Amino acid sequence: MRDTKETRVPMVVIKRLPKYYRYLGELVERKVERVSSQTLANMMGISASQLRQDLNHFGEFGQQGYGYRVEGLYHEIGRIIGLEHEYSMIIVGAGNLGQALANYPNFAKRGFLLKGVFDINPKLVGLRLRDNEIMDIDKLKPFIVDKNIDIGIITVPKEAAQDVADSMVEAGIRAIWNYAPVDIKVPPQVFLENEHLADRLMVISFRLKALGYDED
Amino acid sequence: MRDTKETRVPMVVIKRLPKYYRYLGELVERKVERVSSQTLANMMGISASQLRQDLNHFGEFGQQGYGYRVEGLYHEIGRIIGLEHEYSMIIVGAGNLGQALANYPNFAKRGFLLKGVFDINPKLVGLRLRDNEIMDIDKLKPFIVDKNIDIGIITVPKEAAQDVADSMVEAGIRAIWNYAPVDIKVPPQVFLENEHLADRLMVISFRLKALGYDED
DNA sequence: TAGATTGTTAATCGATTAACAATC
């Protein structure tokens, strides 16, 4: 029962965890008490087999003949994702996108706390952004070290992205979420997520003009 | 030569096309003339086999013993993605994220033209956002019909997202890019991309606390 | 020509689906 094996979880499974969490959260809100793999999988547009196979990477959460207790499974998935931790974040680049992310309410709700915002532009330095004053980029490295920042979000132009990433890495950041439209390079111990917004539009473009393609 | 087969291209291949385009664009800028599958694959962190296999879905672009002409391949990939077309877009939801996307410069550069921005908040309606005046949401459907809008971006709160999507679909939109943190439902002829920002952070969370995992 | 590198077929690996005994 709930043995938490978790050895070698494929990335493709990890990426589905937030989706499970989202749908279970919806059921919790609707005060649904139990759900079968079949029902939940139908809601999500996946197969019941896949759902049970996925959960199987982490332990046994259900009950034969009954299904899963919604509330219980919701919290288990949250725990597996690591949402009982709090993580500290910074944003480098206080342009439109940086400001939008700084004001995005769903991050704090999940325990991702914004601790600072940085920019190179002296006109922006000193301005307030919600709870944060925009700081000069030369304060970046000591800030990461002092405050023990976990996650760095990069929203600077692509020319500056690699330098910013390098500073973050030198200061000991643990993960980087990059919005600049280049693939930055980081050492293997730093976890990197690239968010290339224009790439998504290009997939849409391909599909809009496409003659033959597979479903997602 | 350049036969453009393109029958049943797997989604996983389509998603790699923008990355090829990005790296080839970089080589074009650096005035590199030729590149082998081996060299390009190394730059991108994939295998040469995969690169050649991917290109093979679309035709023959290289030359034995020589490799690929950078400029030519760059334009071929652009053509495959569909970047010679122009697409018209609208944004619904003029909050922080909607404004940031409206001001994002890389979209227009690739032929994705923002034609209008909508919001339900009367305080925002009438304000200018770059070249666009924010319109009332009740103008949404006729606007899509009249201007023949291809792509709708949703940046409204999650409670409103499905309604907005329904209106877009009724007006005949072809693709939806959803930033609200719910999975909206659309009929199969409408192409849907969900961008759940918090989901990415949860993957980071899992990885930060994870004991064992696979590489991406 | 000889060397390099493609396009493509075959082999391997991994992920999804099917099936079913175990059991609540």
Add this chain to the structure above:
DNA sequence: TAGATTGTTAATCGATTAACAATC
């Protein structure tokens, strides 16, 4: 108890990697 549904093993499907003949 009988019916439902899990956890898990086996079968299938699809994607990646390896290998190599074709050829520039």
